[in-house]
Amino acid sequence: MGNIEIKGEKTEFFIPTVNFNAETGICEIAGESYLEETFEFYQKLIDWLTQYINEEKKPIIFNCKLTYFNTASSKAILEILRLLKNYQQEGGHAQINWFYHEWDDDMKMEVEDLSLDADVSINLVTF
Amino acid sequence: MGKGINIFDYYMDFEENNVIIYYKGPFMETILAKISEDIKARFDKDPLTSKKIFSIFIELAQNIAHHSDERNVFGENQLKKSGNGTFQLSESEDHFTLVSGNLIRNEDVPEIIDKCNTVNELDIEGLRKLKRDLRNLPRREGHKGANIGLVDIAIKAQNPLSVEVTPINEEFSYFIISVEVSKQSKAESE
Structure with a gap:
């Protein structure tokens, strides 16, 4: 299967940079997320991960390096985390690393809440 | 010079109240992106406060863009779909104040006041x-957002929301929401 490569931009909306690699299983999302069609954007990522989980069945390392995401994006990110949690429960290997700035208490709180909600452990790593 | 507002009085009012940003007009994405960049660049020495202001601005702006009942009647599509409203950011010694204002239908007033009261009691x-509970609700058809903007604003601000509703006529009221963000001393003391 192919990779997802989206180059982030910040002209009107804030489109995150996405690199999902089917060879390495390293899936990275970075930048800022504030989109016109939030659910449609994330659905592509969710579909890719679902296909990877069903067909490749290899380990996934999900690196989230988003420095900002709006509330609509957080709902979609939660879906990704739940998908990875399910994969873990089915015996798959999925590691979730979340990069944040040390000063960003709000991001830390947000990640704690997402982790609680998806019932999945997230490694917090400072940039 | 015709009638209308006195620009000098207006200017002095803004100066006295330390208004940093004032915008009235259509909440179009191109303009929102510019204001966001300006907020980020302006407060780069205090990144946490800067991000709080920026995040709250985005949620307030989205409320106006999606829910304001004052719509543009110009021909261009972009203008047509964005709601009209006002945003103001001002600074005092120990906090910033973000204010947004827009027209709403009278029938929507009780629900919005209710939401704000709920948020302020927590x-x-x-x-x-509450944010987690709302986020877990199924996505609403025809809505782009997650319906948790006001809750998120209160979390980021760590201050209550103040709301003012002024009836205009039988159909519309003017809805103002304002919130303060305390300046973080952390970044400076490090």
């Missing part, structure tokens, strides 16, 4: 729980 842990 402490930070209660707000975090």
